[in-house]
Amino acid sequence: MFLNSVVLILQEILEAALLISILLVLSRQLQLSARWFATGMILGGIGAFILSVNLATISEWLDYAGQEILIAGIMIAVLGLLTLIGLYSTSALWASRHSLPYLMSICVALALSREGAEIVIYLGGILNHQESVQPTFTGAGIGAGIGLSAGVLLYFGLLSLPARWIFCTCILLLALIGGTMASQATLLLTQVDWITYSPVLWDSSIWLPEDSIPGHLLYALIGYEATPSLFQAIAYGIGFLLVSISATLGYLNHFRSRRKNTGEK
Amino acid sequence: MSRSVGRFVILLAFTLGIGSNTSFADTPIVELRIRNHLFFPDTLEVPAHTKIKLMVINEDPTPEEFESYELNREKVILGHRKTIIFIGPLPPGEYPFFGEFYPKTAQGKIVVTAQQPSE
Numbered sequence: 001m002f003l004n005s006v007v008l009i010l011q012e013i014l015e016a017a018l019l020i021s022i023l024l025v026l027s028r029q030l031q032l033s034a035r036w037f038a039t040g041m042i043l044g045g046i047g048a049f050i051l052s053v054n055l056a057t058i059s060e061w062l063d064y065a066g067q068e069i070l071i072a073g074i075m076i077a078v079l080g081l082l083t084l085i086g087l088y089s090t091s092a093l094w095a096s097r098h099s100l101p102y103l104m105s106i107c108v109a110l111a112l113s114r115e116g117a118e119i120v121i122y123l124g125g126i127l128n129h130q131e132s133v134q135p136t137f138t139g140a141g142i143g144a145g146i147g148l149s150a151g152v153l154l155y156f157g158l159l160s161l162p163a164r165w166i167f168c169t170c171i172l173l174l175a176l177i178g179g180t181m182a183s184q185a186t187l188l189l190t191q192v193d194w195i196t197y198s199p200v201l202w203d204s205s206i207w208l209p210e211d212s213i214p215g216h217l218l219y220a221l222i223g224y225e226a227t228p229s230l231f232q233a234i235a236y237g238i239g240f241l242l243v244s245i246s247a248t249l250g251y252l253n254h255f256r257s258r259r260k261n262t263g264e265k
Numbered sequence: 266m267s268r269s270v271g272r273f274v275i276l277l278a279f280t281l282g283i284g285s286n287t288s289f290a291d292t293p294i295v296e297l298r299i300r301n302h303l304f305f306p307d308t309l310e311v312p313a314h315t316k317i318k319l320m321v322i323n324e325d326p327t328p329e330e331f332e333s334y335e336l337n338r339e340k341v342i343l344g345h346r347k348t349i350i351f352i353g354p355l356p357p358g359e360y361p362f363f364g365e366f367y368p369k370t371a372q373g374k375i376v377v378t379a380q381q382p383s384e
Contacts, residue, residue, distance in 0.1 A: 004368055056343040064349040067340065118330075121341060122366055125327040191338055193292075193351040197316065210334045227337060 001132045005139030006146070007216075008122060012115040013147025014220040016044075019111050019177055021155040023104045026089055026170045028159070036101035036108075043105065044112025051113050052120035065192035072185035074110050079181040079239050081107040082174050086243045090171070090250030150217075173221075175243035180223025182239030183232040190229065198230040292318045292351075297373070299323045299342070302364065304373035313377050314354045322347040329371060333362035336375070353377070 020037070027034055051058075059067040085103050088096040119140070126136045158166055189195040205226035209215050218224035223236065295317050298305040302325065311317050321331055326344040333339075336355075342348045357379045364371025 004366075008365060055341065056346055059341075059343065059346065059348055064347075067348075118341060121328050121343070122330075125329075125344070125366060128327050187337060191340065191350055193316075197354060205334070225337070226334065229337070 001126070002135040002139040005122075005126075005136040006143040009119060009140045009143030010147050011143075011216060011220070012119050013144050014150055014216070016108075016111050016115045017147050017151030018154055018173075018220055020108055021151045022158070022170050022173045022177070023085075023108065025155060025158045025166065026085070026174075027100070027104060029167055029170070030089060030097065030100065032097070032101055036105035040105035040108030041112065043109035044116060047109055047113025048116025048120055051117035052124070055117060055121065062192075065194065068188040068192045069194070071114060072188040074114050075181040075185040075188075078107055078110050079178045079185075079242065081110070082178045082181070083242045083246045086171055086174060086247035087250040090247050091253050096250075171244065171247045175240045175247070176222045178243035179236040179238075179240035182235035182242075183223055183225070183228065186232045186235040187229070190231070195231060198232075200227045201230050201233050203227050292316050294318045294320055297321045299325055299329050299364065299371065301325065302327075302329070302367035302370040304362075304364070304371055307373040309373070309375045311353070311355075311375060311377055313357045313379050316351060316353050319350045319352055320347060321350060328366060330365035331362060332365040333360060333375075335360040336362060338362070339365075 020040075024034065024037060027036070055067065057066075058070055062069060081103050085100065085107065088100050088103070091097070123136065123140060126132050158169060161169060186195060190197065203226065208218070208224070208226065210219060210224070210226045215224060215226070225232065228236075293311075293315065295309055295311060297309060297319060299321065309319075321340075321342055323329055323342040323344060323346055328341060328343045330341045331338065331350060336352055338350055338352060340348060340350055352375070355375075355377045357377050360375040360377065362373050362375065
């Protein structure tokens, strides 16, 4: 139970920790107050608890498709938020920058609700097995520790980049997470037959299995799948482009307005 | 950006449209039970190139997560609840699955065979 608990909790924490680190670096670069982070964490905790308590009922909605529809909905909402974050963080308007902390905290809250609910359900179930409680919770603590360390490592890793690269790297990583959200939502909707089957595009499970350590890391960071379907790959591309194009549009807008301002003077 | 949003919505609507057109009636249902953190049966034989409706019934009081890297499936099933997971159509082969919460005992596989199983 110990090792399984380490891996399971690590997997859940890692995804959220990486997203939070990137948003924290972005927020620091834009000189925003990091108060959104605390709000997001608290809301995420509450969300995870509510979701875990109600998941049994939600799962039975829509002919047992409720769980997937809700989680896919959360993922698409996160993609939407990342798109807006991309647009607003590059744009020059003070008003759009002002809304960034709200967008970031909702984004973190949604991501944490989804990942946290599974942890709560897993650990809650273990409480029925007295003999497994101690090793499982110890493992969970270690898993969470490794996941958070990876987040801290990414945070300082990003900040140690040459200053002009930090911002672009953050946007690129957010676009990759956006792609992952779209791809995973597609997978969930396929699982309940709301999206039709599409052929598997490639199989890299021999070279890089999903259940290996690099596989888990790449899954958390760029949404790596050993056997993605065609629709998943298309969705990934769309998610990636949504975030990266919106950030580029924001930048172009910024550039244009700055040129106009200097021209008027 | 509005154009790419539009495209995404159209694609989503299009794919959802196809999804809802597929009839549920002719999808074979296969039953899988979870008892004492074990799968019953632990080997399921299904025909190749056929979409299958997998009905997973959790008889344990504890939650379990059906997971398979080979099938690209992952779903939490709470204690004393059941759920449906669609799989396939798949080419012939073996597709292992496991219970992510109790992976030491909860192990099983889906064997996809080229010919229709005799019934």
